[in-house]
Amino acid sequence: MATTTASLDIPQSPDRVWQLIGGFGSLPDWLPYIPASELSEGGRVRTLTNEDGGTIVERLQAFDQETRSYSYAIEQAPFPVTGYLSTLTVHAVPGRPDASRVEWSGSFTPVGVSDAEAEDLFHGIYTDGLAALLKTVSA
Template identity: 40%
Template sequence: MRLIGLVAAMSATCLAPQVAEAASVSKKIEITAAPAKVWAAIGEFCDIGSWLPIVAKCEMTETDGKKFRTLTTGDGGVLVESLERWDDAGMSYTYRIRSSPLPIENYIATIKVSGAGGTSTVEWSSSFDPKGAPEADVVKTITGIYQAGFAGLKKKL
């Protein structure tokens, strides 16, 4: 009788839907500039348009003490993002996409600057669930956005 219960439990476990892990992207770039200078170039939460070329306009709002930015892309797409954590001393911030034309949901990302002297590392990492598109395609899109941002940041510096 005990064996039957064990087999039934194992069968239920094997047949249960498996929870998919979130997709992720993490990219880094080395920049020949002091970390404080790179952090200043990244700027405040809505300064992303000064170094991410796809952003045509950024508007900042605040609701119940929480900051939101509405990004309008050059092709008219609109993303709404919330600032989840700002660490000026640690030179990082974390944000969440609340709405977007991108085929993703549950997107959360962190941008961090580190380094010493005249060399900095900028890391942009995220996790998300692809929605309505193959994971490989979504990862490629997010990677392209990060690479464009890094190129824009280098150009700004």
């Protein structure tokens, strides 16, 4: 099993950042390469459309409003992995009520690629996503 994590400090309060990213269907609000998200099964499944018109289906596995965290699994996607589980969390930064640390992590089993290649793929997705989040909250 391969894993990767990316994190970024955001100059906004944890509650403000969570308000933007904490909804399971909210990716289009802050992630420009995901222009559409459609919720189904009572909000537990999201069908994402990427910029190229491709589809990714993800299922919510855990949601915790208090700790500002949710985890999801990929059910269908064009990625060379199986058993994908990811968690997005907004942490408080000690001593800085006006700052958040957003962490995006994932674990998965590569299929047809090395662990390093799969880790690089998702690390890039997470890093680019967090940079887009910073740009969105800074606008």
